[in-house]
Amino acid sequence: MLNCGRWVLFHEQEEKYLWRGGNKTCPRWFTLVCVSQESLSSGTFEQLAMPHFDRLYNFACWLTHDRQEAEDLVQETYAKALKGFSSFQPGTNFRAWIYRILRNAFLTSRTGLQATATVPLDLDGEAEALPTAKETPESILLQRSDLQLVQKAMEQLPVAYREVLLLCEVEEMSYQEISATLSIPIGTVMSRLSRARQALRVAVREKQGSQPKA
Amino acid sequence: MACDRWIEKLDAYLDGELPASEARALSEHLRGCSACAAESLSRLQQKRTVQTAGQRFTPDPAFRVRIQESIAARPSARRSWFRLPVLATAMALVVVITLFFALNRSRRSEQQLVSELADLHVATLASSNPVDVVSSDRHTVKPWFAGRIPFTFNLPELQDSPFVLVGAKVSYLNQAPGAELIFRVRQHQISVFIFQERAVGNLQTRDSVQTALSFNVRSWSLNGLRYFVIGDASAQDLDKLSDLMKAAG
Secondary structure, three states: EEEEEEEEEEEEEHHHOOOOOOOOOOOOOEEEEEEHHHHHHHHHHHHHHHHHHHHHHHHHHHOOOHHHHHHHHHHHHHHHHOOOHHHHOOOOOOHHHHHHHHHHHHHHHEEEEHHHHOOOOOOOOOOOOOOOOOOOOOOOOOHHHHHHHHHHHHHOOOOHHHHHHHHHOOOOOOOHHHHHHHOOOOOHHHHHHOOOOHHHHHHHHHHHHHOOOO | OOOOHHHHHHHHHHHOOOHHHHHHHHHHHHHHHHHHHHHHHHHHHHHHHHHHHHHOOOOHHHHHHHHHHHHHHHHHHHHHHHHHHHHHHHHHEEEEEHHHHHHHHHHHHHHHHHHHHHHHHHHHOOOOOOOEOOOHHHOOOOOOOOOOOOOOOOOOOOOOOOOEEEEEEEEEEEEEEEEEEEEEOOOOOEEEEEHHHHOOOOOOOOOOEEOOOEEEEEEEEEEEEEEEEEEEOOOOHHHHHHHHHHOOO
């Protein structure tokens, strides 16, 4: 396949797979076929985008804290992604691309603006030396029974920490992908992630402390 | 503390982002350092817990269907939206170009024909022997053509008109014989040419009014014959003669 911007040149054999419902059998295998990216996108957008649906929705819920708002966000994301699919460069990371669309849509939404307005100023500074000596696995016992507690703690994290944690732990994105999704350098991804984890640890510990012992 | 530089790298290590050589060195260290091993275990546990805790919300199946429909319906609409105008434009373009050339060609050949008729008319005017049969009587002229041309035609009654039949001769257009009738109105001479349609070729059969070399030309088809009226008389005279000829059929 040879991509020249708006148009894509295909080997005719490839074309058979890429055109939906294309059952053309042409013996000339070496003919190049010019296919508009728009017509190509109709066949592949759904195939590329739908596998991310459940996780995008989950991510949207974590960002918005509201199911209805999350639905609207996901809907907007799919509409925007479909509309802008011709600008998506085939061969680049689709997941990072569609997450970036969702995140940008969130940031410009009312909830997003409110969330980012209350963010502490120094999010990405060097993480302070961790109080490792004071912590033992027991002190931050994050077991299944504590799941709700952890979820509460995550909910209360600033959105910048929450999203980086979700992308890393839940979406299992590489630092490179997170960097592409959030449009920040890898160094910032690492420091933000480190601070987010630390903040979560602190929040969980606080919650554990305030919980009445069973 | 010596372990600090290892702890710094612990997150990247657990995230699988540490280069292989450093990862090896760190895992070597973890085997020997219980504090770092404990910290590593704690962070791994946190990682796992967040992973589980993070997978919290499941979309409504109806919502999934809605999204799927919205992106499945739009591309097909988009595709037909995209292709239909292209096809339509292409087809319209072909039609327009074909029409343009066809019209142009027929107009060109029509002009060619008219200028040829003008030449014939001028040649008749210039000739010292302009007509082969000199008669103002239509009952003389019409039979005279019998056997000379492969068709017959009717001549109008000119008694109450300003036109006078001067005479007639056999004329040729595209190697086909036809009749040329010469009329006079005041001092103007008008030629009426009658040819078979097939001699004229597949010209458009609509009636036409035009000028060639400043001569007025009227043309129409009737009963498989093509009539041309050409002369330097006024347009009204030509129209009047044309009407007389048409009425005679």
